[in-house]
Amino acid sequence: RKEVEQDPGPFNVPEGATVAFNCTYSNSASQSFFWYRQDCRKEPKLLMSVYSSGNEDGRFTAQLNRASQYISLLIRDSKLSDSATYLCAVNGDNYGQNFVFGPGTRLSVLP
Amino acid sequence: NAGVMQNPRHLVRRRGQEARLRCSPMKGHSHVYWYRQLPEEGLKFMVYLQKENIIDESGMPKERFSAEFPKEGPSILRIQQVVRGDSAAYFCASSNRDRGREQYFGPGTRLTVT
Numbered sequence: 637r638k639e640v641e642q643d644p645g646p647f648n649v650p651e652g653a654t655v656a657f658n659c660t661y662s663n664s665a666s667q668s669f670f671w672y673r674q675d676c677r678k679e680p681k682l683l684m685s686v687y688s689s690g691n692e693d694g695r696f697t698a699q700l701n702r703a704s705q706y707i708s709l710l711i712r713d714s715k716l717s718d719s720a721t722y723l724c725a726v727n728g729d730n731y732g733q734n735f736v737f738g739p740g741t742r743l744s745v746l747p
Numbered sequence: 748n749a750g751v752m753q754n755p756r757h758l759v760r761r762r763g764q765e766a767r768l769r770c771s772p773m774k775g776h777s778h779v780y781w782y783r784q785l786p787e788e789g790l791k792f793m794v795y796l797q798k799e800n801i802i803d804e805s806g807m808p809k810e811r812f813s814a815e816f817p818k819e820g821p822s823i824l825r826i827q828q829v830v831r832g833d834s835a836a837y838f839c840a841s842s843n844r845d846r847g848r849e850q851y852f853g854p855g856t857r858l859t860v861t
Contacts, residue, residue, distance in 0.1 A: 668848050670849065670850075677836075677857075678854070678855075679838055679852040679853060679854050679855050680790065680838070680852050681852070682849055682850070682851060685849060723789070723790065725850075727848070734792055734795060734803055734805070735780070735792060735850060736792065737782075737789050737790040737791075737792075738789065739788070739789040740789055
């Protein structure tokens with residue numbers, strides 16, 4: 637089993653739709669979780685950290701389920717500008733600094 | 748611009764040459780990470796450094812690759828005797844541990860080996 641797996645995608649959704657991505661991780665000792673977005677051929681940009689209690693930033697909501705070892709990202713009222721690849725990142729060992737990235741889920745928001 | 752800086756943005760090398768990639772972390776950050784992204788693949792961790800120390804190089808190929816983060820100046824990722832398989836985007840990220848470990852990425856260096 638890979639350390640971090642994501643929904644393979646691609647997700648093609650109309651503007652205004654709600655879309656959710658999942659990311660599963662294998663290391664039960666992981667402590668830090670993040671969502672990044674990456675536009676084509678550019679650097680990953682931090683979207684949000686994922687806290688145990690869940691967190692929300694505008695149209696974006698992130699959740700953590702430690703028992704099932706997955707994190708999720710929900711995007712409401714999707715915009716054309718949300719089209720990107722979404723990467724989850726999990727710290728890969730108890731030291732806490734080494735990130736393992738998932739392969740990414742590509743989202744295309746269609747007019 | 749207080750963000751992570753990388754240069755060059757594009758680098759073309761012939762097989763057998765050396766490639767040097769530079770990264771200056773965000774102001775106030777003392778932790779630097781290098782990642783490699785092959786075409787159509789995900790980000791792969793290579794090495795984690797603090798000033799003058801390599802903390803974790805578990806993702807670095809055993810041969811031809813080295814990294815440093817000197818007391819003064821940028822972090823350097825060095826690839827000796829490049830081969831076509833080294834062609835990729837190399838991203839550097841930095842973090843400040845006191846701020847919860849979020850990593851911020853530079854724009855990357857796209858290495859093409861001809």
